[in-house]
Amino acid sequence: MKIAFLGPHASFTQLAAAQLFPDDELLPQASILDCFGAVESGAALKAVVPLENSIEGTVSMTLDYLYKTPSIKIEAEAVMPIAHHLMIHPANSIEEIERIYSHPQALAQSFHFLDTHYKEIPKQDFSSTAAAAKFVSENKDSKIAAVANQFAANLYGLNIINRNIQDFEQNHTRFIIISKQQNKYDNSQLETLGEKSGMLVTLPEDHPGGLHQVLSVFAWRKMNLSKIESRTLKTGLGNYFFFINVEGPWEDVLHGNALKELESIKADVDFLGNYKEFLLES
Ligand SMILES: O=C(O)C(=O)Cc1ccccc1
Incomplete structure (x- = not known):
């Protein structure tokens, strides 16, 4: 299986990809966009890209391409300690x-x-x-x-x-495996940290209480949100989409109804998958 990653050899992403796919062919790419492009064109079945760092926050390019490429979903997350x-x-x-x-x-x-x-x-x-x-x-x-x-x-x-010039000792980066298949990646050799679901939510228009309406869909169902990040839609100041993580296993009826309710308030939802989070070595 061909796996694209943000290269060249010896990038942090390669260290992550090599642990996630020890027996597969790893294809270095020049940019995060090229990783998405390789998956979209079929040149690679999956790709590994960075999503978030504990010191610096979200890798906005990755969020933007997840938004721009709805055919691409998330199969897993993996957290790796980082020393610079x-x-x-x-x-x-x-x-x-x-x-x-x-x-x-x-x-x-x-x-x-x-x-x-x-x-x-x-x-x-x-x-x-x-x-x-x-x-x-x-x-x-x-x-x-x-x-x-x-x-x-x-x-x-x-x-x-x-050596070790990162500003905080606890420096971790979260990587994701992306693909068009919506498979659930699993690996018994790696420590599992938990399970979550990811989605991109766009509000129908900027109106008072819009985000509150979206959050209340999750709140009364006691769906725990572990991440919510807004990102500009690039259609003008003040227009955003939201990347949302819901903790725990996906319950088809309860959580499925939450998605239906979001649609009924005219929010646009791109469900990125329900997946596991793994711990990698540095
Ligand atoms: O530049 C790299 O080596 C990457 O893989 C991206 C990155 C950069 C900084 C921390 C973690 C990942």
Whole structure:
């Protein structure tokens, strides 16, 4: 089975994908959009992409593409501890560094460290931590550094100059497996943390009490929401869709009726699936 992931090799997403799919063919992609594209076109059956980080919050690109691609659903979530290191080409020394590259989430998760120790050095977004590390390895004359993981340092032959630079010790990223199949992924080798359902809800129009109406559909049924995130619809200021997680197993009648009630108040619901959440190793 072909599994797309946000690459290149040694990205955090690959570390997650390798644990979720140890026996499958992993296809590195240049961006989160390419991961969705690979699943949509059928080039890959599934993809692994980051959804949320405990320091920096939601990966908005992933939410946006879930919204834009209704054929793509969620099969599982997996949580992995994240440690960031600052690394340079062995031919360079840290005093010479003129720019630091990484994935925006990694730069944000290490913001205070970088601001304290490398305030004057410009930081620049890259498509992934591993792509930044690879770029540093290929450009020894450019005097650049990357924030990436230990595997990227090893694979791309870089020297780690500062270890564990994430601003909080408890740094976890939640990844999702996406596919068009709506299968439920399971893996007895991994620790299961729980079960939940995901959905995208769009209100019919911006009107007073609209969100309250949506939330009350869940509240009186005692459906516990573990995440609710609003994201702009990009049709103008003030227009949003909501990503909602409901904790626990899906009960067809009770929860199915909740979806029907949401439809009856003219909310648009894209049910992304009922799936398990797994714990991965770093
Ligand atoms: O850039 C990577 O290596 C990724 O896989 C995305 C990411 C970035 C920062 C923390 C977790 C995942």
